[in-house]
Amino acid sequence: MKIRLRFTKTGSIRFVGHLDFMRTFQKAVKKSGLPAVYTSGFNPHMLLSFAAPLGVGEETAGDYADIEFAFRDMAPLSEHDLYRMKDIGLDNDALPLPPPVSVFCGQLNAAMPPGVRITGAARVGQTRDSKAMSLVRYASWQLLLKDSFLSGLPAEELNDMVLCFLAEDHIMIHKKTKKSEKEVDIRPMIRSMSAADLPHPGALSSEESAGVRSVLVTCSAGSSVNLKPAAVMDAFCRYTGRTSDPNGFRTVRRETYNENLETLLSLGSSF
Amino acid sequence: MYKQALSDEILMQVEKPARYIGQEVNAVVKDPASVKLRFAMCFPDVYEIGMSHLGIQIIYEQLNRREDTWCERVYSPWPDLSSIMKEKGIPLFALESQDPVKSFDFLGITLQYELCYTNVLQILDLSGIPLRSAERTEEDPVVIGGGPCTYNPEPVAAFFDLFYIGESEVVMDRLMDLYLQMKESGCSRESFIRAAARIPGIYAPSLYEAVYREDGTVGEFVKLDEEAPSVICRQVCTDLDAAPYPEKPVVPYIRPVQDRVVLEIQRGCIRGCRFCQAGIVYRPLRERSIETLKRYAESMLSQSGYEEISLSSLSSSDYRCLPELLTHLIDTYQKQHVNISLPSLRIDNFSLDVMNKVQDVRKSSLTFAPEAGTQRLRDVINKGLTEEEILAGASQAFRGGWNKVKLYFMLGLPTETDEDRKGIAHLAQKICEAYYDEVPKEKRQGAVDVTVSTSFLVPKPFTPFQWASMSAPAEYVNYAHTVRDEIRTMNNQKRIHYKWHEADGTELEGLLARGDRRIADVIELAYRKGAVFDSWTDYFNYGIWKEAYREAGIDVDFYTKRPRKADEIFPWDFIDVGVSRAFLLREWEKAVGSGDVTLHCRSACSGCGARSFGCGVCFEERDNNNPAYIGKQSLGGASGKAGEMPGGET
Ligand code: SF4
Ligand code: SF4
Numbered sequence: 001m002k003i004r005l006r007f008t009k010t011g012s013i014r015f016v017g018h019l020d021f022m023r024t025f026q027k028a029v030k031k032s033g034l035p036a037v038y039t040s041g042f043n044p045h046m047l048l049s050f051a052a053p054l055g056v057g058e059e060t061a062g063d064y065a066d067i068e069f070a071f072r073d074m075a076p077l078s079e080h081d082l083y084r085m086k087d088i089g090l091d092n093d094a095l096p097l098p099p100p101v102s103v104f105c106g107q108l109n110a111a112m113p114p115g116v117r118i119t120g121a122a123r124v125g126q127t128r129d130s131k132a133m134s135l136v137r138y139a140s141w142q143l144l145l146k147d148s149f150l151s152g153l154p155a156e157e158l159n160d161m162v163l164c165f166l167a168e169d170h171i172m173i174h175k176k177t178k179k180s181e182k183e184v185d186i187r188p189m190i191r192s193m194s195a196a197d198l199p200h201p202g203a204l205s206s207e208e209s210a211g212v213r214s215v216l217v218t219c220s221a222g223s224s225v226n227l228k229p230a231a232v233m234d235a236f237c238r239y240t241g242r243t244s245d246p247n248g249f250r251t252v253r254r255e256t257y258n259e260n261l262e263t264l265l266s267l268g269s270s271f
Numbered sequence: 272m273y274k275q276a277l278s279d280e281i282l283m284q285v286e287k288p289a290r291y292i293g294q295e296v297n298a299v300v301k302d303p304a305s306v307k308l309r310f311a312m313c314f315p316d317v318y319e320i321g322m323s324h325l326g327i328q329i330i331y332e333q334l335n336r337r338e339d340t341w342c343e344r345v346y347s348p349w350p351d352l353s354s355i356m357k358e359k360g361i362p363l364f365a366l367e368s369q370d371p372v373k374s375f376d377f378l379g380i381t382l383q384y385e386l387c388y389t390n391v392l393q394i395l396d397l398s399g400i401p402l403r404s405a406e407r408t409e410e411d412p413v414v415i416g417g418g419p420c421t422y423n424p425e426p427v428a429a430f431f432d433l434f435y436i437g438e439s440e441v442v443m444d445r446l447m448d449l450y451l452q453m454k455e456s457g458c459s460r461e462s463f464i465r466a467a468a469r470i471p472g473i474y475a476p477s478l479y480e481a482v483y484r485e486d487g488t489v490g491e492f493v494k495l496d497e498e499a500p501s502v503i504c505r506q507v508c509t510d511l512d513a514a515p516y517p518e519k520p521v522v523p524y525i526r527p528v529q530d531r532v533v534l535e536i537q538r539g540c541i542r543g544c545r546f547c548q549a550g551i552v553y554r555p556l557r558e559r560s561i562e563t564l565k566r567y568a569e570s571m572l573s574q575s576g577y578e579e580i581s582l583s584s585l586s587s588s589d590y591r592c593l594p595e596l597l598t599h600l601i602d603t604y605q606k607q608h609v610n611i612s613l614p615s616l617r618i619d620n621f622s623l624d625v626m627n628k629v630q631d632v633r634k635s636s637l638t639f640a641p642e643a644g645t646q647r648l649r650d651v652i653n654k655g656l657t658e659e660e661i662l663a664g665a666s667q668a669f670r671g672g673w674n675k676v677k678l679y680f681m682l683g684l685p686t687e688t689d690e691d692r693k694g695i696a697h698l699a700q701k702i703c704e705a706y707y708d709e710v711p712k713e714k715r716q717g718a719v720d721v722t723v724s725t726s727f728l729v730p731k732p733f734t735p736f737q738w739a740s741m742s743a744p745a746e747y748v749n750y751a752h753t754v755r756d757e758i759r760t761m762n763n764q765k766r767i768h769y770k771w772h773e774a775d776g777t778e779l780e781g782l783l784a785r786g787d788r789r790i791a792d793v794i795e796l797a798y799r800k801g802a803v804f805d806s807w808t809d810y811f812n813y814g815i816w817k818e819a820y821r822e823a824g825i826d827v828d829f830y831t832k833r834p835r836k837a838d839e840i841f842p843w844d845f846i847d848v849g850v851s852r853a854f855l856l857r858e859w860e861k862a863v864g865s866g867d868v869t870l871h872c873r874s875a876c877s878g879c880g881a882r883s884f885g886c887g888v889c890f891e892e893r894d895n896n897n898p899a900y901i902g903k904q905s906l907g908g909a910s911g912k913a914g915e916m917p918g919g920e921t
Contacts, residue, residue: 031574
């Protein structure tokens with residue numbers, strides 16, 4: 001059964017890069033004792049894939065990963081489902097039933113490193129286009145401003161600046177790739193942007209839950225068009241006549257969306 | 272609330288920031304207010320290397336079992352970070368609490384190889400602890416060293432307050448208890464050091480003075496404190512089954528060198544290769560029981576989520592229950608998708624069968640460590656592996672589908688001639704021939720592939736070769752060229768790849784290994800001039816060291832090339848490792864005299880002295896049905912891991 005997990009990653013673990021995070025996540029799933037499915041061969045690995053990698057230093061309150069577990073699927077199985085299961089050597093009828101979602105998440109959470117929490121799980125079908133990774137179109141970000149010019153502005157003033165910025169028809173940035181350097185218009189990639197005083201989405205204690213002056217951006221994400229929030233901030237700072245400081249804010253992904261701006265998981269209590 | 276010693280800005284600036292954040296799964300976090308003693312345990316190299324070291328994990332487990340103690344980890348910051356720390360005056364911190372090392376009660380540093388000595392000074396320096404023990408005050412932690420390099424602690428004696436000679440399982444708790452008791456009664460640092468020196472195995476260098484003769488050798492080792500012991504005895508754990516073990520290993524975020532559960536199946540070695548320090552200083556061989564190991568495998572895998580398990584020991588084929596253990600691991604864990612990483616094994620039907628089950632034959636290679644190119648020289652070093660055994664093992668493996676072979680040799684051995692060096696090329700050629708003889712054309716999976724690696728002998732304290740003299744770096748390079756040139760004349764030269772180690776590092780290692788207290792100045796000078804991470808080729812700069820030699824007025828040849836008399840007093844002679852000097856001398860004289868071999872412990876006891884520990888192989892009941900007792904010296908090996916050698920020792 002392919003299960004989609006929704007998870008958060010906050011705190012120091014933000015300094016663990018994507019590949020290392022994947023390995024860490026895989027070890028935690030293994031430690032949980034839940035029956036993840038592996039590839040065969042001398043170097044077996046879990047059938048695990050993440051929706052959208054985070055950069056070093058970035059946190060998330062709403063990310064997704066798909067993992068195949070050896071649980072019996074009670075939903076009607078499609079041709080494709082059956083084919084895939086056979087391919088990885090599973091016989092659906094012989095598999096145990098999955099535990100309730102809360103038990104399942106609890107078991108995973110007990111094994112996860114500090115800062116990582118599984119906040120939901122649901123069965124997803126096997127069809128190829130249901131892969132979390134290929135569904136991602138947008139992400140919403142909260143950029144928590146540290147002491148800087150921007151954080152010192154009154155909230156309305158900052159909001160007005162954001163509105164003016166968004167009113168531009170074109171927002172050009174320099175994009176350097178391995179091969180070339182080109183001018184790109186990022187305006188079409190930005191869905192919305194605003195400023196607000198909000199706590200860190202991963203804040204647990206009341207002491208941290210005080211609002212922090214933040215910029216909220218929802219912009220394109222995923223494998224075809226991907227816009228980094230830092231690039232938006234960079235352009236915004238230039239627009240306001242300041243040079244941007246890459247360390248001037250803390251980057252947290254609030255949610256990941258599909259093309260309809262829906263989250264990648266509709267939560268339920270059973271698989 | 273979790274602290275972070277480094278700002279986001281710095282963490283985003285350095286390579287692999289996850290090296291410095293702590294908080295790994297199974298890292299031990301305690302409330303500082305609830306403990307009385309803070310211990311910082313340091314491996315003076317980069318995180319990925321230090322995290323792979325089992326010894327530290329054992330101490331971590333052992334100390335954290337104490338309710339009154341919190342043991343944390345410290346590693347060398349990578350050069351990108353250390354320069355930022357220096358520039359901004361950020362003190363070195365321990366990973367778990369992120370608190371400055373300077374605020375701890377103890378700073379323990381493990382000395383696994385000599386080339387880490389400048390890193391030790393960097394650790395002290397970044398911590399804000401004076402480099403020399405003599406300059407420290409009540410504000411500084413007690414700096415204690417351990418590990419294999421403490422079998423000659425003299426070159427770094429000035430930098431340590433104490434050394435622990437032997438295995439941590441034995442008197443560590445006693446030392447901690449003493450410290451707490453004295454701390455509570457307000458005793459000074461100095462009185463603690465004096466009192467600690469009375470615990471067996473604890474060496475306090477400040478209580479002794481070395482007096483040198485006119486010829487430069489040690490004349491006398493004088494006690495400055497009447498009550499300090501004259502001889503420091505190595506502490507040996509007599510019951511490994513009862514010893515603490517890291518059953519909940521800390522799981523790093525970034526990939527360590529050993530990204531797996533490690534089972535230490537035994538300690539010590541029965542073989543007695545004459546160049547090998549580990550083979551002497553861990554005597555006698557002590558096995559862990561198979562029941563204990565099965566239990567550890569289960570708890571470590573289930574509590575870490577690791578997907579690989581490996582065995583650790585000096586010579587795994589000598590573990591008497593090896594077939595049973597490997598069969599158990601394969602049967603139990605392969606279906607749980609856990610890789611079994613094999614140690615180097617003597618090649619026989621069993622090992623080939625096991626290798627077939629757990630490795631991709633086409634990708635794995637056989638490993639042999641004949642160490643010398645001719646039988647004569649292999650006898651001199653007491654490496655009883657014969658050419659027939661190597662060729663028979665290789666042939667058998669070739670028939671089984673293997674085609675990659677790794678061979679490890681040493682150059683610069685006592686009595687070695689060009690004949691012996693060329694013998695390395697000849698042996699490699701014979702292995703190529705064996706492949707073409709054994710495997711019919713239609714069954715060959717590509718061509719045979721032989722990799723020859725050589726390193727240079729560094730004579731180590733407490734080995735029969737502690738009397739041996741080294742060659743000059745230029746001569747070493749010539750030795751390697753002899754091997755290279757001879758390989759070029761072989762028929763299958765295209766199938767033989769040759770790699771050799773740098774010679775400069777060897778000379779430095781030789782100096783540090785058998786140096787005396789006067790070497791401390793050189794180490795400090797080199798550090799001050801910028802030497803650090805000397806074991807990393809990219810960072811090693813021998814020019815700095817040569818400058819330091821000149822400034823300190825040290826004659827390197829005195830330490831490396833000078834022949835030593837049989838009765839010379841060595842700087843490390845005040846340590847008793849349990850193997851007698853008479854035995855070592857006998858072995859040395861045999862090596863350069865008759866060239867006779869000495870049988871291993873299970874063939875015949877040679878009365879080395881280690882029996883006095885009252886445990887291990889010295890008291891085993893002989894079992895003639897177990898292949899471990901078949902009276903031959905040989906040790907071949909096969910392994911799927913790059914760079915692993917039978918015995919894991921050079
Ligand atoms: S006393 Fe004998 S059996 Fe024991 S370690 Fe020494 S040589 Fe081996
Ligand atoms: S080289 Fe290996 S086999 Fe020989 S004594 Fe050392 S550890 Fe034992």
